[in-house]
Amino acid sequence: MESDFQPFSARLEEGAAPLISLRGVAKKYRIGETVVAALDHVDLDVSGGEFVVVLGPSGCGKTTLLNVIGGLDSPSEGTVVVAGVDVSAAPAKKLAGYRRRTVSFVFQSFNLFPGLTATENVQFAADVAERSNPRQVALEALKAVGLEDRAAHFPQQLSGGEQQRVAIARALASGNPVLLADEPTGELDFATGIQILSLLKDQADQGTTVFVVTHNREIARIADRVIELSGGHVVGIHRPEDPLAPDDLRW
Ligand SMILES: Nc1ncnc2c1ncn2[C@@H]1O[C@H](COP(=O)(O)OP(=O)(O)O)[C@@H](O)[C@H]1O
Ligand SMILES: [Mg+2]
Known part of the structure; x- marks a missing residue:
C-alpha cells in the first residue's frame, strides 16, 4: 500500500550538535506475507541533557524507537548515531560497550533478576558500568526511589510499583549519559509516579538525556520536547504548550 505520509523533520535548530541523531530510520518486521513497519522515515535529533517525552498510542512504535536508540535492535534502514557511535553499524563488541557505558533502560516489564535482591539487581548495573563503589551507588539509587527499606527484598516480594522503582534505580545506578x-x-500510583518523574527530570537537569515513553498526554507537559508517534512515523515534535513542573501534574 502506498503511504501518503510526508516525513516530518524533527531536526534541531542549525548549529546545535545533537547527542542522538536518527536519519531515515525504519524497522520492518515480516510476518508471513505481511510487513509491519514498526518505525518508518524517522529523522530525529536530540541534544545532551534533553528531557524528551515520546507520546503515542499502543503499537505506534515507541518501544521500537527506544530499542534502536539503545542498540537492542538494529534498524532495517537508516542510521542511528549516539555520542559519536554509529549504533546502526557498530560491530558486536563496540555495541556491547555502548550498551554498558552509554545507555540504560527502564523496561516496560522491568526485567529484574528474580534471584537477586533489590540491592543486588541495582548493583549489577553499577558493576556493568564499572562504577567505583557499586554497592554504595546501588544503595543511594534505591534511596532516591524511596526503597531503602526494601533493599533486601527479592522481586517477587515486591509490588509491581516497587519493582518498577527498582528498575528505575538500576538505570540511575549505571550513571550512563x-x-x-x-x-x-505505568505501574505506579499517582503520587509515586510524580516522584519518579521528578527524579527523571532531575537527572536531565544534571545532564542525562532522558527519554520517557508514555501514552499519557499530561506527562508530556513536563517535557523539554514532545515527540509524537503514530503508526511508526514521527507526526509531531514540539515544546509543550502548557509546560508544568512534575509536582504540578495531575492525571
Ligand atoms: N518482534 C516483532 N515482530 C513483529 N512485529 C513487531 C515486533 N515488535 C513490535 N512489532 C510491531 O510493531 C509495532 C510497534 O510496536 P511497539 O514499538 O512495541 O509499539 P508501542 O511500544 O508504541 O506499543 C506494533 O504493531 C507491533 O505489533
Ligand atoms: Mg511499548
Missing part, C-alpha cells in the same frame, strides 16, 4: 524509560509510571 542516556536513560531510556519505557512507560516508567
